Amino acid sequence: MTLSWKTGGILLGLVFLAAVLLVKPIGVSTQFVIADGIIADVINPDFITETEEGYTSTNAYMAKSGGKYAKNASNPLNYSFVFVLAMMAGAAISSFLRGGVKGGEKTMPNIWRENFGDSALKRFAVSFAGGFIIVFGARLAGGCSSGHMMSGMMQTSISGYMFTLGAFGAGIPIAMMLYKKSEG
Amino acid sequence: MTTIILAIVIGGAFGLVLDRIGATNPKYALKMLALTNLHLMKTILLAIGVAAVAMFAGQMAGLIDVGHMSVKSAYLGVFIGGLMLGVGWAVTGYCPGTGLSAAATGRKDALFFIAGGLLGAAAYMVSYSWVKSTGILADMFGGKATVAAVPGADYPALFAGLPGDIVGIVLGLGFIAIAFALPNKFVSSGSMHGTAVPAE
Numbered sequence: 001m002t003l004s005w006k007t008g009g010i011l012l013g014l015v016f017l018a019a020v021l022l023v024k025p026i027g028v029s030t031q032f033v034i035a036d037g038i039i040a041d042v043i044n045p046d047f048i049t050e051t052e053e054g055y056t057s058t059n060a061y062m063a064k065s066g067g068k069y070a071k072n073a074s075n076p077l078n079y080s081f082v083f084v085l086a087m088m089a090g091a092a093i094s095s096f097l098r099g100g101v102k103g104g105e106k107t108m109p110n111i112w113r114e115n116f117g118d119s120a121l122k123r124f125a126v127s128f129a130g131g132f133i134i135v136f137g138a139r140l141a142g143g144c145s146s147g148h149m150m151s152g153m154m155q156t157s158i159s160g161y162m163f164t165l166g167a168f169g170a171g172i173p174i175a176m177m178l179y180k181k182s183e184g
Numbered sequence: 185m186t187t188i189i190l191a192i193v194i195g196g197a198f199g200l201v202l203d204r205i206g207a208t209n210p211k212y213a214l215k216m217l218a219l220t221n222l223h224l225m226k227t228i229l230l231a232i233g234v235a236a237v238a239m240f241a242g243q244m245a246g247l248i249d250v251g252h253m254s255v256k257s258a259y260l261g262v263f264i265g266g267l268m269l270g271v272g273w274a275v276t277g278y279c280p281g282t283g284l285s286a287a288a289t290g291r292k293d294a295l296f297f298i299a300g301g302l303l304g305a306a307a308y309m310v311s312y313s314w315v316k317s318t319g320i321l322a323d324m325f326g327g328k329a330t331v332a333a334v335p336g337a338d339y340p341a342l343f344a345g346l347p348g349d350i351v352g353i354v355l356g357l358g359f360i361a362i363a364f365a366l367p368n369k370f371v372s373s374g375s376m377h378g379t380a381v382p383a384e
Binding site for chain 1: 187188190191192193194195196197198199200201202203204205206208209210211212214215217218219220221223224226227228229230231232233234235236238239242247248252253254255256257258259261262263264265266267268269270271272273274275276277278279280281282283284285286287288289290291292293294296297298299300301302303304305306307308309310312313315316320324325328329330331332334342348351352355356359363371
């Protein structure tokens with residue numbers, strides 16, 4: 001069901017290659033900011049404004065780099081945002097075709113249940129907190145596993161190596177401590 | 185319009201492959217980080233290697249536009265942000281791309297991951313000016329730096345005297361070699377508790 005690492009690795013590598021051949025390197029985490037910008041601009045229409053030179057925002061992060069985030073949040077039908085929506089659709093179709101995620105696995109992965117018990121509330125709360133620190137960290141870093149680790153290291157970016165050192169440096173000892181039980 | 189079609193095709197392919205390599209199932213990322221199953225690590229290393237070798241070879245052959253490269257800046261926050269992501273990754277088994285994809289496959293815990301992620305992004309937006317004032321966003325290694333000098337691009341290089349395309353191919357081959365050399369696991373699952381559960 002899961003591809004061998006050789007087949008999967010080659011296919012994944014070809015996707016990253018196709019992206020840089022046809023458009024630009026793959027990245028995901030910026031789109032959390034764009035989604036927030038879209039929401040914020042609906043709640044407060046003054047959040048993003050169009051100027052003579054382009055777009056700007058009352059938020060300094062949204063307005064940085066000549067307002068490129070503000071522009072994308074104002075025009076969600078742009079490459080990077082549609083890319084992430086298409087990624088989700090691709091994963092959904094693939095999962096559907098192989099029978100989907102079933103039963104208790106939908107609420108939490110079995111490896112979590114083995115180590116931390118059956119409470120959905122606990123898993124959901126930790127997932128929420130994890131999402132917070134992950135995307136905050138990714139934005140501080142300027143990229144995530146896609147943009148820094150994969151796209152970065154394939155381009156020999158120093159930043160890609162720095163990010164990967166941090167992510168695995170923290171991730172390995174913590175996962176080793178937390179997930180001592182895992183059968184399959 | 186062409187760019188939107190490309191976004192749909194490449195993005196769709198990315199999501200499909202993420203699902204098929206097991207990346208939408210947190211189990212694989214967690215076991216990779218706990219070193220009990222390195223399947224996903226071998227997959228990622230091979231992918232980086234294949235993409236690097238093909239991209240730099242394509243550039244040397246004139247088939248791939250060097251201008252499509254996009255190197256991100258190096259600064260202390262990259263490492264600190266990597267640490268933060270690593271903490272959350274090791275607890276949840278998700279990262280931004282795989283969390284979004286996992287939610288699309290019907291995992292409910294991933295929806296909470298996304299909600300937390302949206303709040304985390306908002307928190308960064310609000311604190312950005314303060315973070316910047318601490319100096320951890322200041323460029324290191326000249327900013328958008330690569331290991332060696334990539335011909336046709338003006339990225340600062342750590343080793344400016346070395347040809348970036350050849351170094352890129354050599355590093356790519358190195359990633360591929362590590363993917364092959366890594367064992368399937370470093371740590372037997374369950375062994376720390378003395379249980380007789382067979383690994384895989």
